[in-house]
Amino acid sequence: MNTPRGLDLALSRFPDNVRRRLAALDRLREIWAEHQTRRPRHRWAEDRRRFFRRHVVELRALAGLLDAKVARAERLSRGWERLDVSPELRERLSQEEEALVRMASECTAGQPLTADYLEALAREIPDFDGPPSPTELAGASLAEAASVETHPVIRAAHIQLICETALEPAVTAGPAPGPPAHRRPLPWAMASLALMRSNYPPLVMDHRLAGQHERARFQAGEWERLVELTLLLADLETASLRGELSWSAQQRDQPPVNTAPLATAIQRRVVEHLRHQAASLALVLRELDSAARFAVSAGVPEGDPVLEERLDAAAERALFTRGPGCWWAALDLTVTDGTLRLLIAVQDVGNPATGVLAVTADALLRTAGSQGDALDLACTDCVTLIPTDGADERWPDVAEFVDDAVSQAVHSLTQAMR
Numbered sequence: 067m068n069t070p071r072g073l074d075l076a077l078s079r080f081p082d083n084v085r086r087r088l089a090a091l092d093r094l095r096e097i098w099a100e101h102q103t104r105r106p107r108h109r110w111a112e113d114r115r116r117f118f119r120r121h122v123v124e125l126r127a128l129a130g131l132l133d134a135k136v137a138r139a140e141r142l143s144r145g146w147e148r149l150d151v152s153p154e155l156r157e158r159l160s161q162e163e164e165a166l167v168r169m170a171s172e173c174t175a176g177q178p179l180t181a182d183y184l185e186a187l188a189r190e191i192p193d194f195d196g197p198p199s200p201t202e203l204a205g206a207s208l209a210e211a212a213s214v215e216t217h218p219v220i221r222a223a224h225i226q227l228i229c230e231t232a233l234e235p236a237v238t239a240g241p242a243p244g245p246p247a248h249r250r251p252l253p254w255a256m257a258s259l260a261l262m263r264s265n266y267p268p269l270v271m272d273h274r275l276a277g278q279h280e281r282a283r284f285q286a287g288e289w290e291r292l293v294e295l296t297l298l299l300a301d302l303e304t305a306s307l308r309g310e311l312s313w314s315a316q317q318r319d320q321p322p323v324n325t326a327p328l329a330t331a332i333q334r335r336v337v338e339h340l341r342h343q344a345a346s347l348a349l350v351l352r353e354l355d356s357a358a359r360f361a362v363s364a365g366v367p368e369g370d371p372v373l374e375e376r377l378d379a380a381a382e383r384a385l386f387t388r389g390p391g392c393w394w395a396a397l398d399l400t401v402t403d404g405t406l407r408l409l410i411a412v413q414d415v416g417n418p419a420t421g422v423l424a425v426t427a428d429a430l431l432r433t434a435g436s437q438g439d440a441l442d443l444a445c446t447d448c449v450t451l452i453p454t455d456g457a458d459e460r461w462p463d464v465a466e467f468v469d470d471a472v473s474q475a476v477h478s479l480t481q482a483m484r
Contacts, residue, residue, distance in 0.1 A: 075216040075224060075292075084293060087300045088217050091307070093452055094422070095266065098307045101420060105313070111171070113313050116144075117270050117306070117385075118166040122159055123149075125254060127273035129245035131194055134273055162192050166255060166268070173262045179212040181205035184256070188229075191255045195244050204232035208256060218264035219303055223295040226257040227288075248283045257299065267306035269299065270385065274444035301446040308424060308450055309385030312416035323421030323453050325391055329412040331457035332425065332464055333393040336410050337364045339465060340397045343472050347399065354483055355401040364395040377411055380426035384448040388424075389414030397472065399479060404433035406440060406479045410468055412451075425449040425464050427471035433482050440478035441471060 077085060126132035136150060146156045169187065177183060185205025211225040226248075233247040247253065258268035275298065282294035344360040351358035367373055373394075381388040391414040399406040408429045415422040426448055429440035449467050451460055 075214050075220055077217045077220065080220070080296070081293060084296055084300075087297060088219060091219065091300050091304055093454070094304060094307050094311075094450060097420065097422060097452060098267075098311045099265070101311055111167070113310070114170060114268065115163065115167055117268065117309065118170070119146075119159075119163050121166070121254070121268070121270045122162045122251075124271045124273050125249070125251060126159075126194070128271060128276055128279070129194060129249040131245070137273065158192070162251060165191050166258075169255060169259055170262060170268065173259060179209055179259070179263060181209040184208040184212070187255075187259075188232075188252060191252045193250055193252065204229070207232060212260055212263070218261055218266055219299050220292070220296050221264070222257040222260040222269075223292055223299050225260045226253045226295065226299075227292060229253040229256045248279070261303065266303060267310050269302050270306055270309070270445065271302065272305075272444040272446065274442060275302075275446065304450055305385045305445040305448070308415055308422065308448070309445075311420050311422055312386035312389070323419065325414055325419060325421060325423055325453070326393075328451060328453075328455065328457060329391060329393045329414075329423055332412050332423075332451070332461070333364060333395055335457065335461055336395040336412075336464065336468060337362060339468055340395055340408075340410070340472075343469075344397055344399075347472075347476060351399065351401060351480075354480065355403075358399070358401045360400070361398045362396065363398070364393075366394070367392050373409075376409055376428045376430060377413065377426075380409070380411060380428040380443075381413060381424070383443055383445060384424055384426055385445045386415050386424060387417060389417040389419040391419060399476070401479070401483060403483055404431060404479065406431050406475055408440075408471060408475045410471065415450075421453040423451040425451065425467060427467070429471070429475035429478070431475075431478050431482060440475045442474075443471075 077088065123132055123137040127134045127137040132151075146159055149156055149159070151159075169191070182205060185208075188204055188208070207228050208225060211228040212221070214221050214224055216224075230247040230253045233250060233252060237244070237247050237250070254269060254271060262268055278298055282298050283291060285291045285294055340362045344362055348358060348360050351360075367377065377388060377392055377394070392411055393413075394409055394411040396410075397406075397408040399408075406429060409427065411426050411428070413424050413426060414420070415424050427441060427443060431438060431440040447467070447470075449460070449463050
């Protein structure tokens, strides 16, 4: 597979949607960077270790080598002990985690991304079935890709493609095919290294993005592959920034950003939107069940443990720790055979609040004798709002997110009715 070597990777050459996405990412990063300065004694290495652990299990799930349910249950634990796998696999996962931790530590220490270092690193990052030997030219190619003058996320996507190309001969020549090069750990590690070198967080992949990842990797041309992979990495970086931003911050003298005006404005629009959606849905559902009915409500958490649990779960899926403020709207659909509750929440990111808001979704489906999630959202399925955003400006993004959540949740309900 050819990669965009020798192409001009200047940001100005990329489509408008890429430039807009990266501009939004950089505005969030500015808040993240300022937040970092208030945490000189924060345990960065330990918290990033949790992210690396999550990435390890998600990447294995993406490659079809670990059950997605196991990955979802274990991804943010403090260790591997509770993981229901063989001792050998548990040890292997620990080795993969430690390799990423060492890479991050070397990056923080200022290790130059030379050809020799990158070639040595390529041999040290464990592969799923043993490290395939990269080509002799891999180190030089990776070093060249790491030095390209462009936006850091574009550079990360570029180095990931270069690394995949270097791995392909070794992967295809192996005794067993296994996962393709683009699903293996090394290209993702190299992309994260490039980002950390530019003071961005490392990537955390999500197995639910398998379809988007495949579409990005198998575009017709090399430029199109780079564009689509850049969009995917930008979404993943947004999730990582949001997650790291929510780590505990030190209190500061000035009062925190007041997120309530923007949050309540978005909440009101979500309520109106859900009512409009519910009226249309009721007509459709009553064709299937004449007893179908709906209700739309809104509020703030007031000690309801079930509600708190669902809100925490929605935040965890989107990588962040929720803060003190939360403004929710709910669509409740009831049919003879079950109930569906869809929650759309505007939540503070971090505690104490960082000024950033995240619009999340959660849906609980109850049927006779069972209950479970009606949505299977990735960490990127979230709308991030920063203090300078306005409700009018961001409403189209929120409305699209709500529409997608409603569609997926109702699909789960109608499937259960059959």
